[in-house]
Each structure stands twice: as C-alpha cells, then as structure tokens.
Amino acid sequence: xxxxxxxxxxxxxxxxxxxxxxxxxxxxxxxxxxxxxxxxxxxxxxxxxxxxxxxxxxxxxxxxxxxxxxxxxxxxxxxxxxxxxxxxxxxxxxxxxxxxxxxxxxxxxxxxxxxxxxxxxxxxxxxxxxxxxxxxxxxxxxxxxxxxxxxxxxxxxxxxxxxxxxxxxxxxxxxxxxxxxxxxxxxxxxxxxxxxxxxxxxxxxxxxxxxxxxxxxxxxxxxxxxxxxxxxxxxxxxxxxxxxxxxxxxxxxxxxxxxxxxxxxxxxxxxxxxxxxxxxxxxxxxxxxxxxxxxxxxxxxxxxxxxxxxxxxxxxxxxxxxxxxxxxxxxxxxxxxxxxxxxxxxxxxxxxxxxxxxxxxxxxxxxxxxxxxxxxxxxxxxxxxxxxxxxxxxxxxxxxxxxxxxxxxxxxxxxxxxxxxxxxxxxxxxxxxxxxxxxxxxxxxx
Numbered sequence: 001x002x003x004x005x006x007x008x009x010x011x012x013x014x015x016x017x018x019x020x021x022x023x024x025x026x027x028x029x030x031x032x033x034x035x036x037x038x039x040x041x042x043x044x045x046x047x048x049x050x051x052x053x054x055x056x057x058x059x060x061x062x063x064x065x066x067x068x069x070x071x072x073x074x075x076x077x078x079x080x081x082x083x084x085x086x087x088x089x090x091x092x093x094x095x096x097x098x099x100x101x102x103x104x105x106x107x108x109x110x111x112x113x114x115x116x117x118x119x120x121x122x123x124x125x126x127x128x129x130x131x132x133x134x135x136x137x138x139x140x141x142x143x144x145x146x147x148x149x150x151x152x153x154x155x156x157x158x159x160x161x162x163x164x165x166x167x168x169x170x171x172x173x174x175x176x177x178x179x180x181x182x183x184x185x186x187x188x189x190x191x192x193x194x195x196x197x198x199x200x201x202x203x204x205x206x207x208x209x210x211x212x213x214x215x216x217x218x219x220x221x222x223x224x225x226x227x228x229x230x231x232x233x234x235x236x237x238x239x240x241x242x243x244x245x246x247x248x249x250x251x252x253x254x255x256x257x258x259x260x261x262x263x264x265x266x267x268x269x270x271x272x273x274x275x276x277x278x279x280x281x282x283x284x285x286x287x288x289x290x291x292x293x294x295x296x297x298x299x300x301x302x303x304x305x306x307x308x309x310x311x312x313x314x315x316x317x318x319x320x321x322x323x324x325x326x327x328x329x330x331x332x333x334x335x336x337x338x339x340x341x342x343x344x345x346x347x348x349x350x351x352x353x354x355x356x357x358x359x360x361x362x363x364x365x366x367x368x369x370x371x372x373x374x375x376x377x378x379x380x381x382x383x384x385x386x387x388x389x390x391x392x393x394x395x396x397x398x399x400x401x402x403x404x405x406x407x408x409x410x411x412x413x414x415x416x417x418x419x420x421x422x423x424x425x426x427x428x429x430x431x432x433x434x435x436x437x438x439x440x441x442x443x444x445x446x
Contacts, residue, residue, distance in 0.1 A: 147221035379416035
C-alpha cells in the first residue's frame with residue numbers, strides 16, 4: 001500500500017516529523033495531488049503553494065481554482081501568486097522552464113521565511129529521478145548526476161521518490177482523487193518528455209522492475225558520493241593551500257590514480273571541468289586555463305588558481321609630481337596606496353620592509369610614474385652592471401605567476417627605478433656623498 005511505503009520512506013530517510021510545518025509546492029497534477037492527499041491522510045501539518053504563470057490561458061486559471069478548492073477540502077492554507085513569464089521559442093523551451101523554476105523557488109523561499117515553514121515538499125517521484133539521470137548522462141556528468149534526485153536537500157524534501165508513476169496513478173484512482181492534466185506534458189518539445197515517451201518505455205520492456213532496481217542503485221551511488229567527497233576533502237588537506245585569496249595545489253596530486261578526477265572536483269567551484277583538464281598542459285610551466293572569473297596556471301611544482309581582473313585599471317598609470325604626498329588607486333585588479341616624501345641620508349634605514357624604497361632624489365626625473373610591468377621591461381638591479389628583463393628577474397626570484405600578474409614598477413622617465421617590493425635600480429641607489437633621498441612606501445589594500 002502506498003500509504004505504508006510513504007511513511008516508511010519518510011522514516012527511513014529522516015525527512016520530517018509530525019511536528020514539522022510543511023509547505024507543498026503543488027501544480028494540480030496527479031503527483032502533487034497524491035502527495036497532498038497522503039500528507040492529509042497521515043496527519044501531517046501542511047499548506048499549499050501554487051504559482052500561476054498564465055502561460056496556458058484558461059487552463060492556467062482552472063489549475064489555480066482547482067488548487068484553491070483542494071486547500072478548502074483539506075482545510076489548509078493556500079498561497080497563490082500570479083506572474084507573467086516571457087515565452088521563449090528556443091529548442092526545447094529550456095529557457096522558459098528555467099525562468100519558471102527560478103521564480104517558483106524564489107517565491108517558495110520567501111513564503112517559508114515569512115510564515116516559518118520548516119520544509120518545502122515537491123512531488124518528484126522515481127521516474128523523475130531516473131529521467132534526470134538520463135538527461136545528465138547525455139550531457140556528461142559525475143557521481144552527483146547519476147545518483148538521481150536526493151530525498152532531502154537544502155530543506156527541500158521529496159517524499160514520493162520511492163514511488164513510480166503507475167503506483168501513484170493507481171493510488172489516485174483507488175482514493176477517487178481528481179487532478180489536472182497539463183497537455184504540454186504530452187509534447188516532445190522538451191528533452192525530458194522525449195526521454196519519458198521514447199526512451200524509458202523501451203528500458204521498461206527490458207526490465208519491468210527498472211525503477212525498483214534504480215532505487216537500489218541510487219542508494220549505492222549516494223554512499224559512493226559520500227565516500228568520494230570524504231576522499232576529496234582528505235586530498236584537499238594534503239595538497240591544497242589557500243593564501244591571499246589564491247589557491248595553490250601541489251602537482252603531486254596528479255601522480256595519484258584518478259588524480260585528474262580528484263583535481264576536477266577540487267576545481268569545480270572555479271568553473272573548471274574534467275574535460276577542460278584533460279587537454280591542459282600541466283608540465284608546461286606558465287600554461288594557463290582561463291574562464292570569465294578565474295585563471296588556472298601551471299607553475300613549477302604547483303597549480304595556482306586566482307581571480308581574473310579584466311578591468312580598465314590594468315593599463316593605468318599614476319604619477320608623482322611633488323616632493324611629498326600620497327595617492328591610492330588600482331592597478332591590475334589590485335588596490336594600493338603609495339606614500340612618498342623627501343628625507344636626508346641620515347634618515348635612511350635599509351632594514352625596513354621590502355615595500356619601502358630609498359631613491360636618490362637628484363637622479364630621479366619628475367614626474368615619477370607607477371604602472372603594471374609589461375613584457376620587454378628591463379632594469380638594472382642593484383649591484384648588477386648590466387640590465388635584466390623584469391620577467392627573467394621574477395623567474396629567478398621564484399615569484400609565483402599570480403604575483404607576477406600584479407607586479408608593478410616605479411618609473412623615472414623611461415627607466416625603471418624600483419621593481420616594487422623587490423629591488424631598486426642600481427642607477428637610482430643613494431649616493432654615498434649624501435643629499436636628498438626620496439622615500440617611497442607601497443601598501444596593498446585588502
């Protein structure tokens with residue numbers, strides 16, 4: 001009997017209790033009507049929520065009226081909202097579907113917050129979960145995509161996942177329930193319907209117990225998902241470090257069996273997939289993989305992930321005209337402040353931090369500029385006779401690629417006077433004879 005299985009599933013999955021305040025998302029279709037009836041029959045406290053998208057003319061209005069009468073029948077609260085949604089004629093209508101889904105769940109969340117409901121219930125059943133898996137497989141997926149819909153996720157409970165459509169309809173008929181039919185469910189315009197009407201029946205011919213078998217498989221895959229997540233979290237603790245909003249991943253991770261699979265899971269929050277990583281040149285130092293928000297770079301023995309900074313400040317230049325002052329700005333996505341003043345040789349303290357430079361004021365040409373370093377830049381590092389490329393200097397100093405990305409220079413005329421935070425130019429070192437010195441202090445703003 002469906003009622004007994006319903007209660008058993010709720011108990012086994014620990015979904016909610018008789019004390020829980022439940023909000024049921026209801027369309028008026030047989031699945032959500034059966035779920036409402038089961039909740040009423042088994043004594044749970046619930047309310048109905050129905051969003052009318054007005055996409056099907058008079059039928060949409062009849063759906064709303066049906067839900068309102070159902071609420072009266074069960075003597076429960078009924079939340080209704082009418083919205084207008086833009087129709088999209090693209091293949092499969094996915095855009096319209098996604099827009100509708102987003103509006104519904106945003107509204108459900110508002111009701112839950114306002115009225116204090118503990119859980120949102122949806123009427124997804126075993127066939128919905130199986131169809132989702134087939135859709136995910138056709139697009140490419142991981143364990144999450146093949147284990148099916150979860151019975152509980154983020155306070156959304158799905159207490160009908162144990163039941164197939166045949167069982168749900170049979171229960172509705174035995175209980176003399178009425179429901180609304182959505183004619184769009186018969187159309188093959190949606191990819192899910194194509195699978196429902198043409199793929200699933202063929203599989204049922206092969207195995208009439210398909211959904212029962214899938215339920216067992218889904219449970220095993222949920223256990224595998226837990227084990228996989230534990231493994232990935234363990235590997236993160238061994239191979240991943242986060243410093244200054246940059247993620248450093250030791251390349252040794254790739255030596256493990258399935259190393260790229262684990263790496264793909266670690267990099268998923270940054271928008272990089274296993275497909276991206278399969279074609280990536282990990283051994284090529286300097287190789288990079290970019291998307292709109294993040295950059296993945298292969299360094300010597302590490303992979304580095306950092307935020308992209310595609311803004312106009314990358315090529316910006318600031319100038320220093322006076323003998324004393326302070327400015328703040330943004331270069332290469334980095335906010336900074338720069339302070340400077342004239343001082344005498346006796347005030348110089350070379351033990352200070354590398355973000356402070358002392359330069360011979362009489363050699364400096366005004367105005368002095370600050371900008372991001374560029375390919376081809378050269379300077380004469382303190383203590384050297386000839387010039388050296390900035391890029392080569394940074395490599396020799398083992399500066400990480402993300403830090404290279406935001407490296408800035410202080411210029412006097414066409415000459416680099418200071419590779420900020422690293423080395424001044426020998427040309428601008430303080431004269432032993434004394435004289436005025438320009439003290440410059442650079443600070444990054446968090």
